[in-house]
Amino acid sequence: MKYLMLKHYRGGPTPAVPFAPMDQWTPEEIDAHITYMNDFAKRLQETGEFVDSQALKPEGTFVRSDGQGRPPVTDGPFAETKDLIAGWMIIDVESWDRAVELAGELSAAPGPRGEPLHEWLEVRPFLTAHSKFTE
Amino acid sequence: MNESLLRELIPAVIGVLVWRGADFASAEDAVQDALVRALDTWPEDPPRDPKGWLVTVAWRKFLDQARGETSRRGREVAVAVEPPAGPVPDTDDTLALYFLCAHPTLSASSAVALTLRVVGGLTTRQIATAYLVPEATMAQRISRAKRSVNGVPLDRPGDLGTVLRVLYLVFNEGYSGDVDLAAEAIRLTRQLLSMADEPEVAGLLSLMLLHHARRASRTRTDGQLVPLAEQDRSRWDSTLIAEGVTILQGALARDRLGEYQAQAAIAALHADARAADETDWVQIVEWYDELLRLTDSPVVRLNRAVAVGEADGPQAGLAELASVDPTVPRQRAAAAYLHERAGDLDLSAQLYAEAARAATSLPERDHLTRQAARVRELLRS
Numbered sequence: 406m407k408y409l410m411l412k413h414y415r416g417g418p419t420p421a422v423p424f425a426p427m428d429q430w431t432p433e434e435i436d437a438h439i440t441y442m443n444d445f446a447k448r449l450q451e452t453g454e455f456v457d458s459q460a461l462k463p464e465g466t467f468v469r470s471d472g473q474g475r476p477p478v479t480d481g482p483f484a485e486t487k488d489l490i491a492g493w494m495i496i497d498v499e500s501w502d503r504a505v506e507l508a509g510e511l512s513a514a515p516g517p518r519g520e521p522l523h524e525w526l527e528v529r530p531f532l533t534a535h536s537k538f539t540e
Numbered sequence: 541m542n543e544s545l546l547r548e549l550i551p552a553v554i555g556v557l558v559w560r561g562a563d564f565a566s567a568e569d570a571v572q573d574a575l576v577r578a579l580d581t582w583p584e585d586p587p588r589d590p591k592g593w594l595v596t597v598a599w600r601k602f603l604d605q606a607r608g609e610t611s612r613r614g615r616e617v618a619v620a621v622e623p624p625a626g627p628v629p630d631t632d633d634t635l636a637l638y639f640l641c642a643h644p645t646l647s648a649s650s651a652v653a654l655t656l657r658v659v660g661g662l663t664t665r666q667i668a669t670a671y672l673v674p675e676a677t678m679a680q681r682i683s684r685a686k687r688s689v690n691g692v693p694l695d696r697p698g699d700l701g702t703v704l705r706v707l708y709l710v711f712n713e714g715y716s717g718d719v720d721l722a723a724e725a726i727r728l729t730r731q732l733l734s735m736a737d738e739p740e741v742a743g744l745l746s747l748m749l750l751h752h753a754r755r756a757s758r759t760r761t762d763g764q765l766v767p768l769a770e771q772d773r774s775r776w777d778s779t780l781i782a783e784g785v786t787i788l789q790g791a792l793a794r795d796r797l798g799e800y801q802a803q804a805a806i807a808a809l810h811a812d813a814r815a816a817d818e819t820d821w822v823q824i825v826e827w828y829d830e831l832l833r834l835t836d837s838p839v840v841r842l843n844r845a846v847a848v849g850e851a852d853g854p855q856a857g858l859a860e861l862a863s864v865d866p867t868v869p870r871q872r873a874a875a876a877y878l879h880e881r882a883g884d885l886d887l888s889a890q891l892y893a894e895a896a897r898a899a900t901s902l903p904e905r906d907h908l909t910r911q912a913a914r915v916r917e918l919l920r921s
Contacts, residue, residue: 453681499647535714536901
């Protein structure tokens with residue numbers, strides 16, 4: 406079963422431990438955080454559970470069609486949207502419980518002073534491409 | 541020689557290497573290397589003796605590997621360079637490999653991957669593509685699974701039940717990537733039946749054939765699901781149905797009923813009806829009673845409630861459904877269907893919409909969303 410672990414810059418429940426944005430951390434704190442994330446992904450590769458991991462730039466633009474023969478309309482970027490997605494990791498695991506367990510581990514990545522961030526991650530199941538037999 | 545014939549040789553070749561003294565994990569690695577090379581070179585330069593070619597190339601790989609390891613440890617080469625004298629044994633370890641790959645200590649996804657590679661002779665890349673994960677991840681999954689069963693002796697019978705579950709999981713995955721997993725599961729179950737002639741193995745093969753016979757009619761070309769009642773029955777594969785029914789009859793005659801035989805019996809009754817309204821729902825309910833006795837699973841209760849709804853009317857079905865846990869997948873879809881038939885369109889539309897939100901697959905979600913829309917349209921007119 407595949408799950409998306411979604412990391413938000415903003416949005417989601419109130420942070421358990423408020424922390425400063427990463428650019429205000431010390432270089433060592435940033436290194437420790439990135440090493441933890443890389444090690445986590447590497448470990449999931451070794452357990453055969455890793456599918457994909459991607460990070461997004463924070464600035465984005467909204468785009469929509471404006472009718473045939475006309476160029477698309479763009480709006481933004483907006484400095485203050487309510488919800489902002491930072492990136493994600495996709496895992497392929499045996500159960501929902503395993504997905505929650507892994508999200509818990511990822512959420513404990515170190516932040517300022519090396520303390521675990523306890524940041525909220527959103528876990529979403531994928532819809533599968535096939536339907537099992539219903540008859 | 542086509543690819544599926546090549547794949548059939550793989551378990552036997554692994555067996556030869558194990559017989560010559562290789563451990564299972566190393567033998568399997570070496571054979572996988574030989575398989576990848578065969579896929580690469582055989583189209584241009586086919587060998588006269590395919591199995592002999594695979595054994596020779598795999599054995600050489602194994603020796604290279606073993607030598608590399610021993611020299612790294614600074615020890616003597618432990619493995620004889622020459623294979624043991626005498627002919628290759630006629631005994632076939634394929635059945636033992638089925639048991640090993642479905643070993644109860646393995647997770648379902650590991651057992652599936654290992655079975656496809658070792659018994660099915662698929663490459664890691666093909667398995668990774670079929671399950672939509674990176675090849676490196678699939679390679680790790682397989683190598684961990686192999687490590688965890690490497691010490692299991694091959695000369696003792698294993699648990700046939702877990703083997704059947706793994707094969708049914710593969711079958712249910714359908715068609716993905718360049719490998720038809722449903723067809724592959726049928727091939728592997730057929731081969732298993734030739735080595736382990738048990739009624740439940742026959743039951744599973746029959747069930748797969750009966751489902752497979754309806755595959756072309758189950759989805760429209762655009763991927764939309766077609767419910768059983770609306771399927772074009774002229775597109776059902778009558779040869780597969782006949783074979784499935786014959787195999788099932790042989791199994792049932794041995795009077796050792798199991799869940800796969802009971803499920804196949806239900807599938808056979810559907811296949812037997814020339815039109816949806818000729819379906820023998822009373823007999824289907826009886827088979828669900830048997831199935832409940834054998835498994836008592838909430839999914840079976842749910843399906844039984846739907847069958848009761850067809851046999852005795854929607855109210856009777858809803859009464860049965862009331863005892864099914866609402867968190868069971870498709871509970872709301874079944875309730876929506878029965879409420880529509882009972883004439884409560886408002887509730888039906890609402891339940892279809894809820895069922896769509898709870899669906900676990902994309903085709904099913906889209907199908908249920910369309911059902912909700914259809915019932916809402918009925919309400920407006």
